[in-house]
Amino acid sequence: xxxxxxxxxxxxxxxxxxxxxxxxxxxxxxxxxxxxxxxxxxxxxxxxxxxxxxxxxxxxxxxxxxxxxxxxxxxxxxxxxxxxxxxxxxxxxxxxxxxxxxxxxxxxxxxxxxxxxxxxxxxxxxxxxxxxxxxxxxxxxxxxxxxxxxxxxxxxxxxxxxxxxxxxxxxxxxxxxxxxxxxxxxxxxxxxxxxxxxxxxxxxxxxxxxxxxxxxxxxxxxxxxxxxxxxxxxxxxxxxxxxxxxxxxxxxxxxxxxxxxxxxxxxxxxxxxxxxxxxxxxxxxxxxxxxxxxxxxxxxxxxxxxxxxxxxxxxxxxxxxxxxxxxxxxxxxxxxxxxxxxxxxxxxxxxxxxxxxxxxxxxxxxxxxxxxxxxxxxxxxxxxxxxxxxxxxxxxxxxxxxxxxxxxxxxxxxxxxxxxxxxxxxxxxxxxxxxxxxxxxxxxxxxxxxxxxxxxxxxxxxxxxxxxxxxxxxxxxxxxxxxxxxxxxxxxxxxxxxxxxxxxxxxxxxxxxxxxxxxxxxxxxxxxxxxxxxxxxxxxxxxxxxxxxxxxxxxxxxxxxxxxxxxxxxxxxxxxxxxxxxxxxxxxxxxxxxxxxxxxxxxxxxxxxxxxxxxxxxxxxxxxxxxxxxxxxxxxxxxxx
Ligand code: ADP
Numbered sequence: 001x002x003x004x005x006x007x008x009x010x011x012x013x014x015x016x017x018x019x020x021x022x023x024x025x026x027x028x029x030x031x032x033x034x035x036x037x038x039x040x041x042x043x044x045x046x047x048x049x050x051x052x053x054x055x056x057x058x059x060x061x062x063x064x065x066x067x068x069x070x071x072x073x074x075x076x077x078x079x080x081x082x083x084x085x086x087x088x089x090x091x092x093x094x095x096x097x098x099x100x101x102x103x104x105x106x107x108x109x110x111x112x113x114x115x116x117x118x119x120x121x122x123x124x125x126x127x128x129x130x131x132x133x134x135x136x137x138x139x140x141x142x143x144x145x146x147x148x149x150x151x152x153x154x155x156x157x158x159x160x161x162x163x164x165x166x167x168x169x170x171x172x173x174x175x176x177x178x179x180x181x182x183x184x185x186x187x188x189x190x191x192x193x194x195x196x197x198x199x200x201x202x203x204x205x206x207x208x209x210x211x212x213x214x215x216x217x218x219x220x221x222x223x224x225x226x227x228x229x230x231x232x233x234x235x236x237x238x239x240x241x242x243x244x245x246x247x248x249x250x251x252x253x254x255x256x257x258x259x260x261x262x263x264x265x266x267x268x269x270x271x272x273x274x275x276x277x278x279x280x281x282x283x284x285x286x287x288x289x290x291x292x293x294x295x296x297x298x299x300x301x302x303x304x305x306x307x308x309x310x311x312x313x314x315x316x317x318x319x320x321x322x323x324x325x326x327x328x329x330x331x332x333x334x335x336x337x338x339x340x341x342x343x344x345x346x347x348x349x350x351x352x353x354x355x356x357x358x359x360x361x362x363x364x365x366x367x368x369x370x371x372x373x374x375x376x377x378x379x380x381x382x383x384x385x386x387x388x389x390x391x392x393x394x395x396x397x398x399x400x401x402x403x404x405x406x407x408x409x410x411x412x413x414x415x416x417x418x419x420x421x422x423x424x425x426x427x428x429x430x431x432x433x434x435x436x437x438x439x440x441x442x443x444x445x446x447x448x449x450x451x452x453x454x455x456x457x458x459x460x461x462x463x464x465x466x467x468x469x470x471x472x473x474x475x476x477x478x479x480x481x482x483x484x485x486x487x488x489x490x491x492x493x494x495x496x497x498x499x500x501x502x503x504x505x506x507x508x509x510x511x512x513x514x515x516x517x518x519x520x521x522x523x524x525x526x527x528x529x530x531x532x533x534x535x536x537x538x539x540x541x542x543x544x545x546x547x548x549x550x551x552x553x554x555x556x557x558x559x560x561x562x563x564x565x566x567x568x569x570x571x572x573x574x575x576x577x578x579x580x581x582x583x584x585x586x587x588x589x590x591x592x593x594x595x596x597x598x599x600x601x602x603x604x605x606x607x608x609x610x611x612x613x614x615x616x617x618x619x620x621x622x623x624x625x626x627x628x629x630x631x632x633x634x635x636x637x638x639x640x641x
Contacts, residue, residue: 058200062163084149086171115141132177153177159191162201261293268295280363329373349374422479474604491526501538520559528639540605541570549574569633576624
C-alpha cells in the first residue's frame with residue numbers, strides 16, 4: 001500500500017513538475033522560436049549580402065551591366081522562390097518589361113509596354129513602394145501580366161542602370177504579402193547595390209572611353225609621325241641621291257648628259273611620274289626643245305615634242321613666258337592645255353614649272369602621269385625648288401662643256417706649237433752650226449787677213465749666232481722636257497756639281513766684275529739626279545745672278561742638308577725682283593720689265609729649270625726684296641738606299 005502510495009506520490013510530483021514547467025515555458029517558447037527565426041533570417045540576409053558583395057564588380061562595358069542585374073535577381077529569387085521578379089524599363093509614358101524570374105502559367109511577352117501609375121510614382125519618389133493587393137489601387141494595364149505570374153501583392157523599387165540606360169524598376173511580386181517584411185531589406189539592398197555599381201561603372205565607362213579616345217588619338221599621332229618620318233627619310237634619301245648625282249656629274253670627268261638624265265630619273269621617282277622632261281628654249285628655232293636624257297621618252301622621239309614659243313595655247317609656252325607653275329588633273333580634257341601634246345605624251349596629270357637662272361628663263365620642266373588627278377600642290381612646290389637647282393646644274397653643265405671644249409682646243413694648239421717649235425729649232429740648228437763654224441774660221445784669219453771693220457762686223461755676227469744658238473738650244477730643251485725626255489738618274493753629289501758650275505762661271509764673273517763664292521756644307525748626302533740637267537739648272541741660276549746683279553756685285557752659292565732634301569741657293573745682292581713679278585719669272589718667255597731691254601735673254605732659263613727640278617721630284621722658288629738682291633733656291637729629295 002505504502003509502495004502504491006509512494007508510487008502515486010512520485011507520479012503526482014512528476015505530473016506537478018511537468019505541469020509547472022509546461023506552464024512556465026508555454027509563454028517563453030514562442031518567443032524563443034521567433035528569436036531563432038529572426039536570428040536565422042538575419043544570418044541569411046548577412047550571408048546573402050556578403051556573398052553578393054563579394055562577387056560584385058563594376059562592369060567595364062554597359063552591356064555587362066545586364067549580367068550583374070540578372071545575378072542579383074537570381075540570388076534574390078533563390079531566397080524567395082515563391083515570388084516573381086520582374087524588371088521594367090522606363091519609356092516615354094509607359095514601362096517595358098525587360099526581364100523576369102519565376103514560374104509562370106503562360107510565357108509572357110517580353111518587351112511589351114505596360115502602364116501603371118504606381119510605376120511612375122515609385123520612379124518619381126525613388127523609393128520602395130508596397131502594395132499588399134495591387135487591385136486595391138489604380139492598376140489598369142498590368143493585371144493580365146500579373147495574373148500570368150500569379151501576382152497579387154507587389155513590392156517595387158527603382159534603380160538607375162549604368163551606361164546612361166533608361167531607369168528601371170524591380171517588381172517583387174507574390175500571391176500574398178506574407179514574405180514582404182523579409183523581402184524589403186533584400187530588395188532595398190539589391191537596388192541600392194545596383195545603383196552604386198552603376199555609379200562606379202559609369203565612372204569606369206567614362207574613364208575607359210577617355211582612355212580609348214586618348215589611345216586612338218595617340219595612335220593616330222604616332223601613325224602620322226610614322227608616315228611623316230618615313231616620308232622625311234624617303235625625301236632625305238632622294239635628296240642624297242640627287243646630291244650625289246649632281247656632284248658626280250659636275251665633278252671632274254662628269255658626264256653632263258647622263259647627269260641631267262639621272263636627275264630627271266630621281267625627280268620621276270620622287271613624284272612617281274611617268275614622264276619627266278626639260279624643255280629648253282632654243283633661240284635659233286624659237287622652240288622649246290626636249291633636252292636629251294628625258295625620263296619616259298625615247299631619245300629618238302624627243303624632237304616630236306618640241307613646241308614653238310609662238311603657240312600660246314600650250315601650257316608649257318605660257319609657263320615659259322609667264323614664269324608661273326602650272327598644274328592640271330587631266331591634261332587631255334583641260335581646255336587650258338593642248339590636248340595634242342598631252343596625248344602625244346600619253347599623260348593625264350601634268351605639272352609644268354619654269355626653269356630660270358637668276359632673271360633669265362631657260363626653259364620649263366614638264367612632269368606627267370598617266371593617272372588623272374594624281375599630283376598635289378605640294379609636289380608642284382617641290383618641283384619648283386628642284387627646277388631652281390636644275391637651272392644651276394644645266395648652266396654649270398653648259399659652262400663645263402664650253403670650258404672642256406676650250407681646254408681641248410688649247411691643248412691641241414699647244415701640241416701643234418710644241419711640234420712646230422721643235423721642228424723649226426732642229427731645222428735652224430744645222431745651218432746655224434755651219435754659219436758659226438765659217439764665221440769662227442774667218443775670224444781666226446785662217447782664210448786671209450781681215451780689216452778692222454770686217455773683224456768688228458764678223459764679231460757682232462758671231463755674238464748674234466751665239467745668242468740664236470742659245471735660244472734654239474733652250475727651245476729644244478723645253479720641247480724635250482714637254483715631251484718624253486729620258487732622264488738618266490744616278491746618285492749625284494750636289495757639292496761636286498756646284499763646284500764644277502762655279503769654276504766654269506769664274507771667267508764670266510770676272511768679266512762682269514762679280515765676286516763669286518760658294519759655301520756648300522761638307523758631306524751632303526747624295527741625291528738621285530741627271531747630272532747634265534741639274535748642272536744646267538745651277539748654271540742658269542748662276543748666269544742670271546751674274547747677269548742681273550750687275551757690275552761689282554757679290555754672288556754666293558750655298559748647299560744645305562735639310563734632312564729629307566738638299567737645298568741649293570744662289571744669292572746675289574743685285575736689284576732684286578718686285579713681288580708681282582716673282583710669280584711669273586718661272587713662266588715660259590717671261591722677262592722682267594727692268595731686264596727685258598737691258599740684259600740679253602730668252603725668258604726660258606727659269607722655265608726650263610722649274611721643269612727639270614719638278615721632273616726630279618723637287619721644288620724651285622725665289623725670295624727677293626727689291627734693292628736687296630735675289631735668292632733662287634731649289635730642293636731635291638735625298639736619294640734613298
Ligand atoms: P732670261 O734670263 O733669259 O730673261 P730667265 O727665265 O732666266 O730668262 O729669267 C726670267 C726673268 O727673271 C728675267 O728676265 C729677270 O727679269 C728675272 N731674273 C732672273 N734672275 C734674276 C736675278 N738674279 N735678279 C733679278 N732678276 C732676275
